[in-house]
Amino acid sequence: xxxxxxxxxxxxCDADARHVSALAGFEVHALWHKDTALPDGLDAIILPGGxxxxxxxxxxAIARFSPIMAEVIAFANNxxxxxxxxxxxxxxxxxxxxxxxxIRNENLSFVCKDVFLRVESTDxxxxxxxxxxxxxxxxxxxxxxxxxxxxxxxxxxxxTGRVLFRYVDAxxxxxxxxxxxxxxxxxxxIINANGNVMGMMPHPERASEAxxxxxxxxxxxxxLVASLSQQQAADVAI
Amino acid sequence: xxxxxAHVTVTLRRSILDVQGKTVEHALHSLHMPALxxxxxxxxxxxxxxxxxxxxxxxxxxxACRKLLANPVMEDYSIEIRELADTGVPA
Numbered sequence: 001x002x003x004x005x006x007x008x009x010x011x012x013c014d015a016d017a018r019h020v021s022a023l024a025g026f027e028v029h030a031l032w033h034k035d036t037a038l039p040d041g042l043d044a045i046i047l048p049g050g051x052x053x054x055x056x057x058x059x060x061a062i063a064r065f066s067p068i069m070a071e072v073i074a075f076a077n078n079x080x081x082x083x084x085x086x087x088x089x090x091x092x093x094x095x096x097x098x099x100x101x102x103i104r105n106e107n108l109s110f111v112c113k114d115v116f117l118r119v120e121s122t123d124x125x126x127x128x129x130x131x132x133x134x135x136x137x138x139x140x141x142x143x144x145x146x147x148x149x150x151x152x153x154x155x156x157x158x159x160t161g162r163v164l165f166r167y168v169d170a171x172x173x174x175x176x177x178x179x180x181x182x183x184x185x186x187x188x189x190i191i192n193a194n195g196n197v198m199g200m201m202p203h204p205e206r207a208s209e210a211x212x213x214x215x216x217x218x219x220x221x222x223x224l225v226a227s228l229s230q231q232q233a234a235d236v237a238i
Numbered sequence: 239x240x241x242x243x244a245h246v247t248v249t250l251r252r253s254i255l256d257v258q259g260k261t262v263e264h265a266l267h268s269l270h271m272p273a274l275x276x277x278x279x280x281x282x283x284x285x286x287x288x289x290x291x292x293x294x295x296x297x298x299x300x301x302a303c304r305k306l307l308a309n310p311v312m313e314d315y316s317i318e319i320r321e322l323a324d325t326g327v328p329a
Contacts, residue, residue: 057307058309061306061309101309101311101312103250104258108257148254150253150311
């Protein structure tokens with residue numbers, strides 16, 4: 001299974017994303033923002049965290065027009081799996097692949113700490129190895145992670161089970177205190193209507209090895225492997 | 239072609255809490271300026287435009303705002319535009 005990680009000028013979690021994807025069993029390809037083609041047979045793409053283009057103008061606003069983004073958008077529209085982590089989530093919102101926007105944290109501070117996430121949907125390519133309602137401990141590190149969208153978009157995300165991760169306390173309760181940035185409805189991660197594009201502010205790639213203190217984030221990668229394996233087995237059967 | 243200068247102001251939409259604006263408002267009130275309120279913090283972008291007339295210049299800047307300078311999901315923008323004095327240098 002092939003996975004590509006895009007490096008934009010200012011990306012700083014690209015190496016971590018490549019490392020953990022390889023641990024999960026992917027054949028990993030480093031992709032460059034100026035690339036105008038994707039490797040043949042690519043199964044998934046990660047837009048990693050960082051500060052692409054220095055966060056100038058708005059987070060993700062310039063990266064969204066990088067040459068490779070035309071390929072990423074076409075790949076996603078064709079059903080390809082695309083994951084945006086932190087700055088990658090911001091880029092996905094700017095590009096229109098995901099609804100809403102990520103704005104300055106409510107307390108105006110850069111927040112860098114472990115948070116608890118409740119897995120809200122487990123029948124997705126990104127969470128199928130998680131037990132329903134399970135709680136993951138994963139770090140956040142961002143200054144602009146307050147998820148916002150119009151009331152009708154929020155309503156649709158909630159009604160259609162597209163809120164994938166929600167900030168909760170250690171017991172799984174949705175509280176204002178557990179919300180690190182003021183995101184509407186404590187939203188930490190969402191998927192698109194087709195279920196192939198996912199964005200999340202927390203960093204699963206920073207919590208995927210026991211030696212680093214926590215491996216909860218690995219479930220995102222193992223879910224992806226499980227989903228793609230199942231899909232490929234089904235394709236072979238046809 | 240004429241030369242125009244455009245001043246674009248981008249602010250968070252009214253429906254979105256502007257926490258920077260609120261914080262500055264509190265600071266003003268603590269400086270005993272209670273008459274000042276509804277503070278909004280935004281961005282100011284200045285750019286030059288070559289266009290045959292003011293309408294076309296405005297259209298070009300508006301297009302830039304919609305595509306890149308502002309994000310309509312969270313921001314509103316306004317454009318002020320004026321013709322630059324003729325410098326005598328051929329465009």
